[in-house]
Amino acid sequence: MDILNLYERVKNTIQLGESHFREFKSALEGRPDRKVPRQVKKVCEDIGEALVSFANADGGELLVGVEDNGLITGVPHSEEDIEVMLNAYKTHVHENSFLPMVNHVQLNFDGLTILFFAVSKGTSEIYQLPDGRCVRRQDKSTVPAPMNRILFERQEVKSRGFDREFVDGALSTDLDLTLVQSMADTYLRGMSVEKYIQQIGLGEYAGSGLRLRRAALLLFAKDIQRWHPRSQVRIIKVNGTELLSGEKYNVLSDEIVYGNIFELLVKSWESLRPFLAFKTEFGMDAKFEQKFIYPELACREAIVNAIAHRDYVIQNGIDVFIFDDRMEIKSPGLLLSTISLNDLLELKNVHESRNSLIAKILRENKIMRELGEGMRRIFELMEEFELSKPNISSIDNYFSVTLYHKSVYSLRENEWINLFSNFNLTNLQKKIVVLGMNDRLISPSDIYQALNTNDRNIYDREVTALRVTGILKEIRSNLEASKMARQNNKEKQAIPRFKIELPTLDNSFSSETAIFVANLPDDIDEEKLEKHFHQCGKVDRLIVPRDKHNGNRSRGFAFIWFNNQGELQSALKMSGSMISDKVLRISQYNPPKVHARRQSGKVRGRR
Missing domain, CATH: 3.30.950.30 (Schlafen, AAA domain)
Structure with a gap:
């Protein structure tokens, strides 16, 4: 020994x-x-x-x-x-x-x-x-x-101490010694398995030999089923947005992966990842790349948190439900009484671990963050991908994290934002642009609230960038805003000072016979799109804005002009028709009469 x-x-x-x-x-x-x-x-x-x-x-x-x-x-x-x-x-x-x-x-x-x-x-x-x-x-x-x-409540006592209990009959040979040795070498090169187990508190030497704590087995056991039969992650793919039963049972696949914690971290991700990919693209570096419904890191963070913080006293496993519109990760055990849902929703740095030894090992090996840090990162990643905020709950003896496949913007807001696609707006700039829909005037306080910050540097950076491009136009100077604030007994920041100028196409074609087509495939070409509308009449002009940073692919929308109102009305009735697997959304194009940059893209037109 x-x-x-x-x-x-x-x-x-x-x-x-x-x-x-x-x-x-x-x-x-x-x-x-x-x-x-x-x-x-x-x-x-x-x-x-x-x-x-x-x-x-x-x-x-x-x-x-x-x-x-x-x-x-x-x-x-x-x-x-x-x-x-x-x-x-x-x-x-x-x-x-x-x-x-x-x-x-x-x-x-x-x-x-x-x-x-x-x-x-x-x-x-x-x-x-x-x-x-x-x-x-x-x-x-x-x-x-x-x-x-x-x-904390009395019922938490056992779950909090579970990973530190000594397990009678457990020997070092019950562990995956190759895995443990690799961890020991990472900790301090040359350290033996036995010394590493003692150093990190997963075991103590007694007269009868090395006594192992339960955390050692949960982390490193060769045969986890012997020590915890529900150390598992179940991944269920559902056809639809609700789980049905009986004759309407709509589960497409149901897979369970078992293993110690380190095995689960690898196996569960390998099993989950294919369900998150919604398309494969030929990327700029001439390699096929998978595009994901959700941010990969957010999904991994949710799985790691579930495995690390679950209540191992409860003899249930972790369940992952993949619906058409969301993914739910359900972990056994309620949220600890020392942590509130509000703390997590407000993205506070909440440091608390039910399984302190497990959390210590995963944290020191840079595999996981603390619960508050990990949850904050999930929320940040979803926001970066412009997806709706996750939902978290602690009910029915489960803690759940739900990620939604839903844009943070409404359909109309997305169509509005698409009109500014040539400007490569940042996520924060898009939030400001949305404020200006329907000719709404914008105050500085509106912008601060939309950006969810009080940081003047962030405000100045995003506002200045939009003003330089001509998108954000000042309608009232700082001095004029101060005067109006005094007259109306208001805070100066609440006084509207800006409006959004919508980029327009040149006025060489009348907008009276133009339509705006949204939700196009990103591989659409002008010829195919013109052919789709040939039954409506003669296409006089067609513009498909393209993304030069993404293989010149379509940005997902287009502008089409017809010869007369009759052809226009026929085209509008085609809203809901399909190209490839995309359902088209069609509306009349009504640009404001302001000067702005011309949309880039290939143009098919006749004069």
């Missing part, structure tokens, strides 16, 4: 540096060239605060006598003072707080004394400092944490 002694463990901890689970404290103070021992009282206060913060979070280790950069400077105090410091975990916490200590010892490194403390994550109580304050660890900092934010 390769036993990791405490000296090696502490040495490795120092090499790894401070983190969410590790903190160093100096026992010295003063100028760099005149360091003196710190007051014992102050050191004890630091020890109490650090240990309470770790116990209220995910557990951790504290080293006294080590600088922030990992330099060992030692504890030059008397043995009597050192004994006082070693007892700070009792004397400098609230009298009713009993910390779940793992270690509190004095060690000698090259003639220098350091103090090593290790504390587990609390599961049955909230820990306080002598003055009643609650603090908890967040990344590399200790932050205030009101008790009502870290109180």
Whole structure:
């Protein structure tokens, strides 16, 4: 048996540096060239605060006598003072707080004394400092944490401690030793499997051998079915927007993947990914590329969160339902009582892990973010793809994340935005452009609200860009807005100052016989489109705007002119007809009479 002694463990901890689970404290103070021992009282206060913060979070280790950069400077105090410091975990916490200590010892490194403390994550109580304050660890900092934010219900106790329970009869040979060794080499090259398991807290050496915690098996088991028969992800593809039963049963495929956590992370993504691709394109680099319904990273983040944060006490697996209009990822276990749905919806950095050991391993291997960080990234990615906000819920003993295949803009808003396609607008600029639909006048406060920011730099950047292109036109100067605000007793930012100028085609053709065609295939060509409308009459002119940055493909819409009103009316009646697999949306084109750039694209016209 390769036993990791405490000296090696502490040495490795120092090499790894401070983190969410590790903190160093100096026992010295003063100028760099005149360091003196710190007051014992102050050191004890630091020890109490650090240990309470770790116990209220995910557990951790504290080293006294080590600088922030990992330099060992030692504890030059008397043995009597050192004994006082070693007892700070009792004397400098609230009298009713009993910390779940793992270690509190004095060690000698090259003639220098350091103090090593290790504390587990609390599961049955909230820990306080002598003055009643609650603090908890967040990344590399200790932050205030009101008790009502870290109180949890009794039923959470078992699920919170489940991954840390020792499992009788489990041996290191029950683990995928190749996988564990690769993790150990990533942690510190040359470290053995047994020492790695002990170093990261997944096992402890006893007289009978290495005792494994449940987290070790969930993460690395060779045969996960033996230890947790529902360590699985089920992927169900549904034909439609609702799951039906009986004769109307509409499940197209139903696949279950099993494995330990690391296997699930790979297998579940491999099984899910094909369902997310909706087309394959020949890209600019002469390679076929898959285009996805949802942002890939958002889907992966949702799967990782489900696997890492699920309640493993519940003997159910993770379910992923893929509907035509959405994807639902359902993870066993309600949201922890210390986290609210509002915190997640407001994209706050909520740091809480039901499975603290599992989360620690995945986080330190850069596989996952904390729940709040991961959820925030999902929301950001959906917004970047201009898709509706995800929905999250915590009901019926499941936590669910739903991603929608639905544009954040309405049909009319998308058609409006398409009219500005030549300008390659950013997502934020599109939000401003939408404000100007139907000749609506726009105030600065409207823009700030649409951009969901108070940052003046962001406002200036996007507004300036739109003004330079001529899309955003100033209708009232800053001075005029100030005067109107005083007259109307309003905030100046609420005074309309801009309007949107719609780009128009040149006026060499009358718009009275023109139609706007939306939802075209991106591979449409002018000849095919003209042929589609030949039954309506003679096409006098046809423009298909194209994207020069995407293989000169169609932008999905076109403008077509006919000779007279009769032909125009016939063309309008073709709304709902199909080209390839696309249902066309057709409306009359009514451009405002303003000067703007001419739409680019191939033109087929006759004079």
